[in-house]
Amino acid sequence: MNRRPPLTLATAAVVGLAFLGLPLVALLVRAPWRHLLSLVSTPAARTALRLSIECSFGALAIAIITGVPIAWLLARREFPGKSFVRALVTVPLVLPPVVGGVALLFAFGRRGIMPLHIAFTTWAAVLAEAFVAMPFLVLAVEGALGSLDHRYEDVASTLGAGPLHTFRRVTLPLVAPGLAAGAALAWARALGEFGATITFAGNLPGHTQTLPLAVYVALQSSPDTAIALSVLLLAVSVLVLVVLRGRWRGLRP
Amino acid sequence: MTRPGAPLRWASIAALTVVLGACSSTSSSEPGPGQRELFPTVFAASSLTDAFGGINQALAHQGSKATFSFAGSQALVAQIANGAPADVIATADATTMSTVASHLVAPAQVFARNRLVIVTARGNPHRVTSLSDLANPKLAVVLADPTVPAGKYAAQALAAAHVTVHPKSLELEVRSVLTKVELGEADAGIVYATDALAGEGKVTAVPLAGGPVASYEIGAVDNAGRAFVRFVLSAPGQSVLQHFGFLPP
Numbered sequence: 001m002n003r004r005p006p007l008t009l010a011t012a013a014v015v016g017l018a019f020l021g022l023p024l025v026a027l028l029v030r031a032p033w034r035h036l037l038s039l040v041s042t043p044a045a046r047t048a049l050r051l052s053i054e055c056s057f058g059a060l061a062i063a064i065i066t067g068v069p070i071a072w073l074l075a076r077r078e079f080p081g082k083s084f085v086r087a088l089v090t091v092p093l094v095l096p097p098v099v100g101g102v103a104l105l106f107a108f109g110r111r112g113i114m115p116l117h118i119a120f121t122t123w124a125a126v127l128a129e130a131f132v133a134m135p136f137l138v139l140a141v142e143g144a145l146g147s148l149d150h151r152y153e154d155v156a157s158t159l160g161a162g163p164l165h166t167f168r169r170v171t172l173p174l175v176a177p178g179l180a181a182g183a184a185l186a187w188a189r190a191l192g193e194f195g196a197t198i199t200f201a202g203n204l205p206g207h208t209q210t211l212p213l214a215v216y217v218a219l220q221s222s223p224d225t226a227i228a229l230s231v232l233l234l235a236v237s238v239l240v241l242v243v244l245r246g247r248w249r250g251l252r253p
Numbered sequence: 254m255t256r257p258g259a260p261l262r263w264a265s266i267a268a269l270t271v272v273l274g275a276c277s278s279t280s281s282s283e284p285g286p287g288q289r290e291l292f293p294t295v296f297a298a299s300s301l302t303d304a305f306g307g308i309n310q311a312l313a314h315q316g317s318k319a320t321f322s323f324a325g326s327q328a329l330v331a332q333i334a335n336g337a338p339a340d341v342i343a344t345a346d347a348t349t350m351s352t353v354a355s356h357l358v359a360p361a362q363v364f365a366r367n368r369l370v371i372v373t374a375r376g377n378p379h380r381v382t383s384l385s386d387l388a389n390p391k392l393a394v395v396l397a398d399p400t401v402p403a404g405k406y407a408a409q410a411l412a413a414a415h416v417t418v419h420p421k422s423l424e425l426e427v428r429s430v431l432t433k434v435e436l437g438e439a440d441a442g443i444v445y446a447t448d449a450l451a452g453e454g455k456v457t458a459v460p461l462a463g464g465p466v467a468s469y470e471i472g473a474v475d476n477a478g479r480a481f482v483r484f485v486l487s488a489p490g491q492s493v494l495q496h497f498g499f500l501p502p
Contacts, residue, residue, distance in 0.1 A: 110393075111437040119438045120393065120421035202422025202433070203398065209423075217425065220331040221400045 024234065031231045032224045039228035047206050048214035048229070052191055055122065055210055059129035059190040060137075060183060067137040067186075068179070072167065074138070075145035093135040100131050101199025109200075124201035125208045129190035136186040137179075144178020145171070181244055188240045192233065289477040291317040293340035296329040298469070299426040300345055300367065300403065300444075303451045304497035308485060311493050319481055325401040325426035326350075333474060340478030343471040343485075345402035345427075345445075350470040361472035364485050366500040367445040368466055369406055371459040372434045372452065381441050381459055384414040395430050395439035396420040402467060403427035407443040410464040431456070447498040468502070 005013075032039065039045065073079070074086055092100055104127060108116040118124045152174060156166040172179070194212040201208040203217065211229055219226035297305050302323050309319055319341075322329065326344035330353045333339050342357075343364070344350045350361045373381050379392055387394050396418070397404030404423065411418055421439060424430045430442040435455045445467060449458035471486075473479045484490045491501060 105436065105438065109436065109438050120395075198425075202395070203425060204420065204422050217398065217400065220325075220327045223331075 027227065027230055027234060031227050035224065036228050036231065039225050040232050042225070044205060045214065045225065045229060048209055048211050049232070051122070051125075051206065051209065052211040055125045055129055056187055056190040058126040059133050059193075060187045062126070062130040063134045063137040063186050063190075064179075064183060067134050068141055068172075071138045071141035071145060072171070075142045076150070089138045090135055092132050093139075097132055097193065097195030098199050099195075101128060101196035104128060104131060104196060104200040119200070120202045120204065120208060122201075122207055125197050125210060128196035128200045129193045129210075132193050132196055133186040133190040136189055137182040140182025140185065141175060141179050144175040144182075148174055184240050184244050188237060191236065289340070290480045291315075293319050293478050293481045294322070294338055295319045295341040295343065295478070295481060296322045296324075296333065296337070296339040297341075297343040298326045298329070298345040298402065299323045299428040300448055301343055301469070302428060304365075304447065304494050304499060305343075307493045307497055308490060311489060312481075312484060317480070323426075323428075325397070327400045327402070328425065339474045341471065341473055341481050343469060345467050345469055346405065347468060347470055348405075349402055350472065353472075353474075356474055357472040358475060358479070359473060361470040362482075362486060363468050363502040364471045364491075365469040365494050365502060366466050367447055367469065367498075368500070369403075369410055369443055369461050369464050370446045370449045371441055371461065372431060372444050372449050372456040373441045373459065374434065374437060375455055375457055377457045377459065379440055383459075384411060384416045384461065387411075387418045387441060387443075388416050390419065393421045393438070393440045394418050395422045395424060395433045395442045397427050397430050397443075398423040398425055401426060403430070403443070403445060406465045406467055410443070410461060413464070450498040466500070469499075 040049070070085070070089060074082065074089075104124075105119070106112050107114055108124075108127065109119050110117060116123075118127070148171070152170055153166050156170045157163070161169065191210075192212055193210070194216065197208065197210060198213055198216075203209050203213050205214075209217070211233055215226050215229045215233070218229065295305065302321075305319070305321055305323075309321075312318060322332075322337075322339070324332075326346065326349040329337075329339075329342060330344065330349055333342055333353050333356055342350070342353060342361075344361075345367070347361075347363075354361070371381055371384070371387065373379060379386070379389075381387065381392075386392070396407050399405055399408050401424070404427075422433065424433065427444050427448060430439075431444050431448045431452050433439040434442045434444075435452055446458065446460070449456060471482050473482045485494070495501065
């Protein structure tokens with residue numbers, strides 16, 4: 001049997017790989033390595049980094065606390081409008097983030113339909129990130145629950161465990177790897193959020209200027225700082241992939 | 254699935270149609286020599302959004318039509334320095350323009366001036382009368398980022414008045430400041446007089462006594478941009494700008 005791929009497929013694949021790889025290589029080539037550490041450790045950069053970490057973990061917490069129950073409902077219960085709920089959960093995945101930001105503004109802005117008085121606060125940045133990151137977590141956990149043999153849960157309840165007890169002691173530990181993978185993807189997405197944040201939360205160093213916003217602003221005044229911060233974000237992304245070790249491939253929506 | 258190949262085939266036909274469509278449309282609208290002068294690409298400070306729209310209407314009578322890219326001046330010059338295909342660049346200050354001086358075919362010229370104003374929600378519910386009122390911590394104040402010309406002028410005005418403001422956001426173009434006030438997300442902001450005019454009916458402008466006057470510069474990045482620059486500096490071009498509230502150079 002001929003194991004070599006057809007030439008046309010191989011050529012297209014190589015072009016595609018070059019397209020994906022070259023920008024990353026360019027970033028590394030252009031990076032001011034000698035000053036990298038000093039550029040990413042300026043007070044402004046450190047403030048943006050600290051804020052990004054706070055916001056992305058805040059968004060992840062919201063996504064886990066509200067997302068896991070949604071995933072459980074989708075995987076374990078039949079109810080009217082289930083396909084609508086699944087579509088609703090998936091919308092932020094396909095919606096342009098800036099549109100998400102505009103929508104958040106008209107929902108929770110000062111004159112929104114449910115005014116929360118959080119515009120321009122760090123909370124607004126957290127909500128913007130949670131909005132875009134939530135689908136990654138829900139779909140991953142739902143996938144993990146779907147491939148789980150629910151006889152474990154049945155056995156637990158026949159042994160007298162209540163539904164919540166079963167969920168905490170049996171279901172959650174069993175889907176932990178799926179939850180971890182979903183959490184890593186959701187966190188990475190939250191960390192990279194730009195469009196919804198700048199639209200809903202604005203741009204203020206120390207309060208709402210997260211790393212991606214800092215990269216964008218720096219690119220207009222100090223490109224070297226922008227590249228250095230970009231390398232930092234790239235390193236974090238690679239780290240997430242290493243932590244996942246290909247586990248996301250087993251996730252199905 | 255009975256015909257596993259069918260969806261893929263349809264997808265490739267659709268993709269091919271899109272690609273061919275894109276090719277044919279670019280080849281038909283590709284401007285020939287001399288054409289580009291009539292259809293220049295103009296990078297302009299966001300405060301020029303309405304006025305340059307008016308310039309385009311005036312140009313339409315000559316069969317010419319510019320394509321605009323509006324953003325903060327600092328973002329536009331960064332794009333030009335990275336090779337963005339602009340024929341004309343118009344900035345809201347001289348400092349920003351000076352960073353692309355080497356990209357221009359002729360020295361940039363001042364073509365308009367603009368004053369700063371405070372904008373508030375319509376009717377000025379918080380009774381803002383001067384810059385010192387912006388120091389009120391109960392007021393959500395939004396400014397342009399100091400890298401944006403409008404933000405730099407605002408910082409100068411505040412410093413001259415010895416007022417310290419804690420803005421809620423530093424927007425990356427002056428028009429975003431106006432939008433935040435229009436939407437009611439901010440109580441007050443500092444923008445150009447022309448922006449307040451554009452937002453008339455939705456915002457109230459509080460004029461500033463004295464304060465810096467912004468001077469706008471325009472330059473051609475290549476020869477195709479010269480005609481547009483000439484028109485903006487001509488009497489008809491100037492009357493359009495003044496109609497939108499700009500002061501003569």
